[in-house]
Amino acid sequence: MSLQIRGQVISTEREDGTSFMAPDVLLFRYPREQITSKSIFIVQPQENCVVVIQGQVQAVLPPGTHNIQSPQNPLSNFLSRFRYNQLPFDTIAFFTSMTRHEVRIQGKSQTDDLVPLDYEVAVYYRVTDAAKLVTNIQFSGLFFKDGELAAYLAPVVDQEVSSILNQVKLVDVYKKFSDISTAITAALKQFLAEIGVELISVRVTRLIPEDPELRRIIQLRDLGLEVERAVRMGLARILTEQGNPASVNMAIGMPYYPNLATLVNLPQRLLQFSMGSEKGESNEQSKPQGS
Template sequence: MSLQFRGSVISTERENGTSMMAEDTIIFRYPKEEITSKSIIFVQPNELAVVVIQGQVQAVLPPGTHNVQSPQNPLSSFLSRFRYNALPFDTIVFYTSTTRHEIRIVGVSQTQDLVPLEYEIAVYYRVTDPSKLVFNVQFGNNVFKDADLGRYISPMIDQEVSSIINYVRLSDIFKKLGDVSNAVLASLKAFLSEIGIELISVRVIRLLPQDDELRRVIQLRDLGVDVEKAIRLYLAGSLASKNDPASVNMALGIPYYPNLSTLVNLPDNLIKVNLRGNEDRENTENSNK
């Protein structure tokens, strides 16, 4: 999967025709620094190429074919200014994606009444200033992906989400979805613009109790069932999953009196004798009265 020079063409394409710029890739660093003055830098329609020479951005190349020696190329003016016959060894080309990207941030916070909630926030964005982004992120390998940016901004999102739901009771939490989105949007928009990213929108995908049992009870309550009946229906479902015959009675709210043979492993004739003896004893007591 290694990239190699195909003649003197520098691009994000592999030898088999596929691209290193996957749908979740924001930045791709071309792994070769020996870029000669005869090189041609090819930029795809959904990319921009940032050329860094000796630690400084010398050009941001738009989509198209760029000949380093062409007079209109900003790199050729760099060569003529310093009288280089070839680009220096420390020339790096960063390819940045210009398409819309999406990040899903998942975390846990809690309400005012100390109920743990799981949240999922979708962040939609695009790169608008690739040179600023290249100099504001760090990555160990040759790619910087959506997941890397997600780890970069997740603490800020967690802080904004908690600043809203920590002061709201569980019964009112779903009324605050708009406030959560607005708080995250306002905080991220200013922060991402500083690193060359335009924030398009923020959406709350999921905001539910972490406990599955409480989650099901709330779902039944929101369907119009009172809390007591909702709890009873949840317990009935749990009993039904274990093939317990008491599940129907639990759902109806009727006491359940099981057959003794289902509780103790006794012979049927012994149970019948025991029941008959109890009946005779009750008749004798009634006659004495």
């Protein structure tokens, strides 16, 4: 009776049924100390597995089950070519997600009239060449996620957005949505193709002034109000939040006289007396000193 040791299963699936490949994970590096010559690679339908041995890509395994020791296998061919009895210790398996992914890239820019703007761009993509992606990015942990790819793309997006916004006035910014999307698409398509990623589409999801008060004024203007009236309404809202009674006058565009307004609620006799005393004092002050 012989004792046979069961080979290690190399997969992204955990024993409890969950997966290492979360929706935001592009690459998962399997711990290399668990990869042996009796290992069986199980690649899920939405994945590819890139096997790197001694710093070189030796195989890109498609979805399915792959036994290292089976004939006509890229890894078994590698072992037979170098007459190895087992896989070297520096064998690394990278599981790559081949599904559609999305990242949101945020940043700041400014217009030609120096108005700061906040922007957000949604980028949709998928990996088409897993080996090229593995050889063109660098990460230190077990996972390479969408957020880390967004850090790669952020300088490219910022350059394209600023190249357009820096040359237009604030009133013309929202006419440039299509130009911004076209410029970002052209730049990212070439950049992502170099790392084995296909760009699906680009969409500008937010382009607003950094100042919240200026955003509200633009909203009122777009509702049909004149710019001057929109500014008054914005200032009236601020005065209302402060409890300032001048907010109504600001909204209707009328002057506000706080000293006269305090006399409105006084009794009639007291009002007459106050006005009469003020008048008498003014007459006495106007008399010559010699009279």
